[in-house]
Amino acid sequence: MPPPLPARNFCWPLVARLATLASELRERMDDRIGQRSSSLISWTWGVSGTGSVRTMAPEEALAAGVPVKRVVEALVYDALTETLRDSVCAPVRTELLPPAVDSPGLAWYGQHDATWVAHYDVMARVGLTTYLSDDQDQLGLWVELARSTGWWWPGEGMCVMAERPTEIHTEPQPGGFHGELRLHRDDGPAVLYADGVQVHVLHGTHVPEWVINAPTVERIHAERNVEVRRSAIERIGWGAYIEQARLRLVGTTGDPGNPGSDLHLYDVPRELWGRPARLLLVVNGSVEPDGRRRRYGLSVPDHLEDPLSAAGWTYGLSGEQYAGLVRRT
């Protein structure tokens, strides 16, 4: 049990005082901006997403009467939260500071703190708010840190600062309406530091280095994380994986509407996904630029007994209905 904290905050360690300072600054700036609307908006603008400001173009959202502050918040804070905090910061943190390692103390994220720093900075820059003069000065310091450093750890009389990564590789986030990105690189590390430290990420999934450089069936089956397993199978290719893992074939039938291509249904060992499931191997209806047709595996419920029912299920149709498929492109 940690010793109780001293009662007055000026006695606290510097790192705690700094955190308090930042949190109080943010509270005062929030007051000036007006209530943060993220928590409320999903109820008023429909949880289905169709009318949500997160999925609307800015012009469209403004035309629909969404307050301009909320539009700016969606474009800056929400988008940066996904891009920086969830997609970059989180995997880097998991890779570099695994939970088992002694925490080096409260970290500040420098350029990756831009999620919240940019939010306050932009609100003032576009004239949606003004801050007290002291607060504006303090915010300026955070902006400067976001512009000039990687992660940093303050201590009494010293500060440990990390260089920013030398390489970051990304791709657009699926379903991102405001330019959200996620880490991705399939021929090397997605994040690289000058000292050689690397973080590997495939389509946003943080993976061990072997997934990129040497995926094997043995390693896939020994891996505990299902998303890592899926990413590794996709590296090998579903067809090659099924062959190498010797999955039991439940049934094969021609894919209606996709002449010359078959649907294959396989039993998946329970240990792969941790629950009973079957795998439907399908072939794309159109050719790739290299003239081949891409194959991919779809997970389906284990009660589906034949490939047509499995294929129909993926579209909410029965096997008999799917058998009537006229054309697939």
Added chain:
Amino acid sequence: MTMTLAELTDLTGLDVLDHLERQVAIPVVDGLQAQGDLIVIPYAFVEHSVSTHHYTRWQDVPAAGIELLRSAAGGNPHSLVADPGTCRFTGGLRDATGLALGMIDTSAVAYLIHPEHGGTGIAPGRYVVRRQRERSTERRAWSANRMIAD
């Protein structure tokens, strides 16, 4: 009237990847057809599970098309295109499976076009467009299924 992919891309301003055959007539289908992760279902197939709301609003499909769904990488949309005034679309549906993107109601041939999958013709009629799902492989996923986006 039949149309080639070359004519369709000229007409709509939408483009497809270079390797797809552009001079062949695009088949027009009045039955069930799939384009990648989308499926076009004659309404009669699903009339018991899919319905419109009383407040469902239809929109006319312009020549430049309506984007129905984008691919996972963010870049490649499935677009619905038609001669102006001949085809309408709505996203306001109730679907027991939760897979419906919307309904197409067309009095002339409409087309689905996608940069990687090319084009396909939809005969006059009423159709439900659904997306594809798979069983989630995550044990603690919020939903047992998840949507496919190719």
